Amino acid sequence: MALAKTRLRAGERQLEIVRAVLALAVGNSPDAITTQAIAAHMGLTQGAVFRHFPTREAIWLAVVDWLEESLSEAIAAASAESCDPVERLQRTFKAHIAFIAQYPSAPRLLFNELQKPADNPVKQRVCGLMERYRTRLIALLTHAKALGRVAVDLDEAAAATLLLGAIQGLVMQTLLAGDPAHLQPVAGRLLPLYLRGIGVRQP
Numbered sequence: 001m002a003l004a005k006t007r008l009r010a011g012e013r014q015l016e017i018v019r020a021v022l023a024l025a026v027g028n029s030p031d032a033i034t035t036q037a038i039a040a041h042m043g044l045t046q047g048a049v050f051r052h053f054p055t056r057e058a059i060w061l062a063v064v065d066w067l068e069e070s071l072s073e074a075i076a077a078a079s080a081e082s083c084d085p086v087e088r089l090q091r092t093f094k095a096h097i098a099f100i101a102q103y104p105s106a107p108r109l110l111f112n113e114l115q116k117p118a119d120n121p122v123k124q125r126v127c128g129l130m131e132r133y134r135t136r137l138i139a140l141l142t143h144a145k146a147l148g149r150v151a152v153d154l155d156e157a158a159a160a161t162l163l164l165g166a167i168q169g170l171v172m173q174t175l176l177a178g179d180p181a182h183l184q185p186v187a188g189r190l191l192p193l194y195l196r197g198i199g200v201r202q203p
Contacts, residue, residue, distance in 0.1 A: 014052050016042060017059060018066045025105035030112040035059070060113075060122045067106050068129045074099050085144040086200055089163075090191060092140070096167055097187040104180045107171040134160050141198070151199025159198050166190055 020041045024033045035056050039046045053059045078095035079088045100107060113126045137160035144150045150159075170190065174183045 010052060014062060015066070017049060017052060018063050021059060021063050021109070022103055022105050025109050030109050057120075057122060060109075061125055063109060064113075064122060064125045064129060067103075067110070068132075070103075071096065071099050071106075071133075084149070084203065085140045085147065086149045086195070086203075089137070089140045089144065090195070092137070093163065093167070093187070093191055093194075097170070097184055100167075100171060101180060101183050104174075107168070108175070111168075111171075130164070134164060137163055144200075147203075149201055149203060154198055162197070163194060166194060 017038060020038050021033060024037060024041055028037075035049050036046050038059070039049045042049075049059075053062065075092050075095045078091040082088050082091060110126050110129070113120075113123045114130075116123055138156050141150065141154065141156040141159050145152070145154050145156060170183060170187055173186070174180055
């Protein structure tokens with residue numbers, strides 16, 4: 001007699017579905033990932049997927065929420081041992097790059113939503129994620145400026161936008177090259193240039 005599939009709690013199964021989307025997005029356009037494809041990837045029926053998420057949109061909202069929570073946790077863990085805002089900024093950058101290296105489909109999923117012309121709940125959630133991340137960077141830069149650790153005339157908002165743009169540019173270069181292994185070494189060369197550009201000073 002065939003063994004029955006292990007029954008998972010709802011939260012565990014939802015997390016499996018989120019991870020299935022991340023895995024499928026590595027080699028597929030996000031818009032081409034159907035609930036049937038997710039079910040097939042997991043060895044489930046489509047109906048089993050819909051028992052945990054009522055719509056495909058609900059799955060995508062869960063994916064975005066998981067990405068934001070997981071990235072925030074990675075950054076918090078990397079920055080926990082430092083009180084210096086410049087060091088925390090560097091650790092934030094490095095943790096973000098490491099997260100992308102671990103989950104290379106993450107930026108593809110987010111960029112795909114941002115490129116859509118029509119507003120929708122998933123795009124709104126992604127925009128909210130980006131704005132909260134930018135606000136966090138601005139807070140670090142503002143603190144650094146107050147301590148005299150960066151240029152006295154630094155535009156914190158512009159500096160935060162520049163760092164986000166640098167990360168996004170690195171991701172685009174990696175996608176074009178088709179080699180995720182290049183991401184972290186190139187990021188390591190870019191960070192000192194950014195720090196020099198915002199006028200980082202020794203404490």
